[in-house]
Amino acid sequence: MKGRVIKSTGSWYVVQTEDGIKNARLRGKFKQEDLKLTNPIAVGDQVLLENEGDHESTVIADILPRENYIIRKSTRKAHHSHIIASNIDQAFLIVTLRSPRTSLGFIDRFLVSTESFRIPASIIVNKMDLEYKEKDLDFLQDIHDIYETLGYPVFEISALEDNSFEYELSDLLQGKTTLLSGHSGVGKSTLLNKLIPSARQTTKEISKFSSKGVHTTTFAEMFELENGGYLIDTPGIKEFGILDIDDYELSHYFVEMRKYLGQCKYNNCKHLNEPGCVILDKLEEGYIHPYRYESYVNILHEEDDHR
Numbered sequence: 650m651k652g653r654v655i656k657s658t659g660s661w662y663v664v665q666t667e668d669g670i671k672n673a674r675l676r677g678k679f680k681q682e683d684l685k686l687t688n689p690i691a692v693g694d695q696v697l698l699e700n701e702g703d704h705e706s707t708v709i710a711d712i713l714p715r716e717n718y719i720i721r722k723s724t725r726k727a728h729h730s731h732i733i734a735s736n737i738d739q740a741f742l743i744v745t746l747r748s749p750r751t752s753l754g755f756i757d758r759f760l761v762s763t764e765s766f767r768i769p770a771s772i773i774v775n776k777m778d779l780e781y782k783e784k785d786l787d788f789l790q791d792i793h794d795i796y797e798t799l800g801y802p803v804f805e806i807s808a809l810e811d812n813s814f815e816y817e818l819s820d821l822l823q824g825k826t827t828l829l830s831g832h833s834g835v836g837k838s839t840l841l842n843k844l845i846p847s848a849r850q851t852t853k854e855i856s857k858f859s860s861k862g863v864h865t866t867t868f869a870e871m872f873e874l875e876n877g878g879y880l881i882d883t884p885g886i887k888e889f890g891i892l893d894i895d896d897y898e899l900s901h902y903f904v905e906m907r908k909y910l911g912q913c914k915y916n917n918c919k920h921l922n923e924p925g926c927v928i929l930d931k932l933e934e935g936y937i938h939p940y941r942y943e944s945y946v947n948i949l950h951e952e953d954d955h956r
């Protein structure tokens with residue numbers, strides 16, 4: 650019997666099938682993609698179930714190939730990744746302007762991980778009901794300027810107080826599997842509860858002490874929308890993982906750089922200081938935003954450290 654994993658606890662899984670919801674355990678190990686993973690099965694996975702033994706216990710006997718997946722760095726094991734969710738149609742990154750402010754570097758890392766599978770991504774600025782200082786509003790303007798120009802939709806919402814966005818978002822969500830991602834405390838679970846009240850996800854005050862938020866959602870979980878489609882709530886992400894890519898490939902995942910693909914003098918150009926680099930020219934001419942280029946260089950160096 651085929652099914653889709655809608656919840657993982659680490660030791661057992663909740664699987665949605667044509668015959669309803671089943672709890673299943675894992676049988677044996679699977680051959681995985683070329684990744685060092687800390688979780689063999691993720692929310693969103695399509696799996697094959699079998700009954701085992703006299704007690705009619707259900708096991709996951711196999712996993713179907715993943716269309717795509719989003720990973721984060723493992724917090725427990727160096728050089729390992731954890732699959733946040735798989736087989737998604739689009740990803741929403743929830744960001745906030747302060748306490749905590751989501752950095753542009755974090756947004757860009759997220760976009761590299763979605764671009765590597767060509768997963769459409771949107772940026773949702775939450776907590777717009779709060780009062781902001783001028784520097785926060787300048788930051789908001791930067792987000793609009795940078796990402797809308799690149800083709801990523803940017804929405805401003807208040808998951809807590811506003812209802813109007815539901816109409817705006819529900820068209821986008823219908824019939825699709827959408828990942829809600831972002832730091833801890835940005836309001837992912839609050840937004841999910843607004844869109845699917847029956848989900849009743851726990852939400853937590855941000856701890857005033859650290860301003861970092863307390864982890865309330867430990868594992869990703871998938872919920873069905875009333876009009877079709879799914880939303881995936883995830884625990885707060887500290888840092889997205891990036892699939893193993895060669896240095897010269899990284900720019901393929903920056904949409905504004907991708908269009909100059911193959912135009913540099915050297916075809917393995919890293920766009921750092923090579924002669925005849927078209928990316929550096931375009932940066933100079935203002936076609937590439939300096940913040941985006943900065944993220945590009947940072948990710949390039951971080952990934953080098955990782956090898």
Ligand SMILES: Nc1nc2c(ncn2[C@@H]2O[C@H](COP(=O)(O)OP(=O)(O)O)[C@@H](O)[C@H]2O)c(=O)[nH]1
Binds near residue numbers: 808866885
């Ligand atoms: N002022 C304000 N607070 C919000 C909003 N959305 C969420 N919060 C609060 O932010 C805290 C963290 O929310 P939560 O949904 O648990 O964040 P998550 O960690 O991303 O799931 C909670 O205290 C929420 O009530 C919003 O739009 N405005």
Ligand SMILES: [Mg+2]
Binds near residue numbers: 852865
């Ligand atoms: Mg949450």
Ligand SMILES: [Zn+2]
Binds near residue numbers: 920925926927
């Ligand atoms: Zn170049």
